[in-house]
Amino acid sequence: MTPLERSIEQESRGASREALPLAKTALQSLGQAVKLRALYNPGHPVPTIALQECRKCLAELFARTQWRQASFALTEGRWLVNGAPLGETHLCENLAAVFQGRLFDSVDILAGVQSYELESFCELAAAPLSRSGGVDVGNALRQKGVVRIRVESLRYSRSRAEEAQPQPQARTVQSPVPQRPRSQKPPAVERAEAATFSSLLKGLVEGAVSDPQEQARIYGQAVKTVKQALEQRVAEQTRLLKEESQRILAERQRTEQVLDALGEGKVVVDSEGRVLMMDPAAEKIVGKRLADLAGKPIQDSINSGEQMISLSLGSGSDSADAKVDVMGIDEVTEAFRSSMAILHNEEGRVVGTYGVLPSAAKYKEAAKLQEDFISQVTHELKAPLASICSALELVERLASSKLGADEKRFLDITKRNSLKLGKLIDEMLDFSKLQAGQMPMRPGPTEVSGLVQEAVEGLRPWASTRGLRLDYSVQALDEASRKVLADPKRAVQILTNLVANAIKSTSAGGSITVSASPGGAERPGFVVFCVQDTGAGIAKEDQERIFQKFVQVVPHGQRREGVGLGLSIVKDLVSLHKGELWVESEPGKGAAFRFTLPVASAA
Structure with missing residues (x-):
């Protein structure tokens, strides 16, 4: 036994529990590569991936098992790796068909196998039998310079080895114990099964005719007749295959023409959600090329905040299921469901989904028009409002002593309203920048106590005029969490918006508390900010809705100021800081809005 054979034998005995799952995955990936190489043209990104x-x-x-080679064999309907059982034939049916069609017994893959070697093997294995004919795959691999993949046929090797052994001399052996026959079949049947067609035919002719010349003539005529019959059979099957191939090609061309005529974006995925096909319209909508997405899971490749993804919940299962799982922004979900089709194979199994994207595209266009309108209107209002505010300040400074009590009260009301309007315009401008992805962010280490104090002290006078107690506490912070990585201006804006909402929601005599504490085991590396009030509270069904754009939840009989952008802006600003925002509340028991910011030392 050579050292390499001894090493392989040790590897087969030492196939650990860890090695077998890895070997199964490697075998299945090899079968998948052969299958996709047969379906796609050379150079297509799907088989390449x-x-x-x-x-x-x-x-x-190889890295985790320290094996020098992996020998995959198909023996009596079972897969083996280095002699250890892996599973039944169905573990990798694609490769099993290749083994059986080309009479492989094993494929040996050595450590360090290169991409071109795998590509050469897949190309030869995927070639139709009618085209590859009697090609010796092992020899073809050697001609291509493949040295780390070997194809073995044990039944041929066994036959050659038996033929090469010298025939023993006939001798008589006296045995006191009769030997038990190894086979239950009659000797004649065993000889017939082991013989080739030519030897059988030759034996029949020689048994029927004694003249050598007549034997040769009859033998030649029989061979010619059998050859002609086989050629006719092959020609007929070839004709049928060509007709079927032409029919399929024509059907494919008609389908492609119909799909191209639709003028909509089309994406086709397989049963595991990997992208198989995407037309130019879909590439334009998605913003990525097929070459970049082919073979990748569509969920990981597309931004569900901008595009819609719909995958059948029954994909890959035995039963066809008409349900779809849609991921994306809520406003587009219903519109997009109407433009989805589930793909089935001939057995009725769901193999993927076909999506037309016009609804999402139209919504995106409408949303952009809305954002552009808001941006333009707010900019148009900003300049005249600034002039009004300047004029009011000038009047107050120059004519305050000449105004009566009523005139001063009206002037104060006008100033307060102009400030409210300015705040509303600032909110809309921030919203426009966030939607366009143009909100400037300058994060840096920032003192938590400074952020909380600035937000609370700025709103304390307003809270006092409404009869509310406004307090803050940062005592729970330890030394490691005293600073967060945040843009100070935007962090104060988050706290200010939340405290302002609490002031609007809390009746006179109530209280509002702003606090900050370490994230602890649940949120390590973050500081948790909390704005808690004693207001009317928020119903459970409204706790997700309140963070949507232009949504306000107002208790019965109350009036709410603003347009419903404050919490939407807060959510986006927290997200830009890589934090999270949530609310805890029960009707009549107030609300606690919490959000996180990363600790400066952990960022």
Whole structure:
């Protein structure tokens, strides 16, 4: 036994529990690569990605097991790796068909196998039998310079080895114990099963005719007749295959023409949600090319905040399911459901989904028009409002002593209203910048106590005029969480918006508390800010809705100021800081709005 054979034998005995799952994955990835190579033209990104995944799986197998080679064999309907059982034939049916069609017994893959070697093997394995004919795959691989993949046929090797052994001399052996026959079949049947067609035919002719010349003539005529019958059969099957191939090609061309005529974006995925096909219209809508997305899960490749993804909940299961799981912004979900189709195969199994994207595209266009309108209107209002505020300040400074009590009260009301209007315009401008992704952010280490104090002290006079107690506490902070990584201006804006909402929601005599504490085990590396009031509270069904744009939840009989952008802006600003925002509340028991900011030392 050579050292390499001894090493392989030790590897087969030492196939650990860890090695077998890795070997299964590597075998299945190899079968998938062969399958996709047969379906797609050379250079297509889908089989290329499959080959890369196969090489990655093999590299992991060799690295974690220290094997020098992996020998995958199909014996009596079972897969083996280095002699250890892996599973039944259905574990990798694609590769099993290749083994059986080309009479492979094993494929040996050595550590360090290269991409071109795997590609060469997949190309030869995926070639139709009618085209590859009697090609010796092992020899073809060697001609391509493949040295780390070997194809073995044990039944041929066994036959050659038996033929090469010298025939023993006939001799008589006296045995006191009769030997038990190894086979239950008659000797004649065993000889017939082991013989080739030519030897059988030759034996029949020689048994029927004694003249050598006549034997040769009859033998030649029989061979010619059988050959002609086989050629006719092959020609007929070839004709049927060509007709079926032409029919499928024509059907594909008609389908592509119909789909192209629709003028809509189309994406096709497989049963696992990986992108198989995408037309130019879909590429334009998604903003990415097919070459970048092919073979990748569509959920990981597309931004669900801008595009819609719909995958069948029954994908890959035995039963066809008409339900779809839609991910994306809520406003588009219903519009997009009407433009989805589930793809089935001939067995009725769901294999993917087909999505037309016009509804999402139209919504996106409408949303952009809305954002542009808001941005333009707010900018148009900003300049005249600034002039009004300046004029009011000038009147107050120059003519205050000449005004009566009523005139001064009216002037104060006008100033307060102009400030409210200015605040509302600032909110709309911030909203416009956030939607366009143009909100400037300058995060840096910032004292938590300074943020809380600035927000609370700025709103304390307003809270006092409404008969509310406004307090803050940062005593729970430890030394490691005294600073957060935040834009000070935007962090104060978050707290100010939340405290202002609490003031609006709390009746006279109530209280509002602003606090900050470490995130603890649940949110390590973050500081949790909390704005808690004793107001009317928020119903559970409204606790998600209040963070949407232009949504206000107002208790019965009360009037709410603003347009419903404050909490939406807060949510976006917290997200830009890589934090999270949530609310805890019960009707009649007040509300606690909490959000997190990353600790400066942990960022």
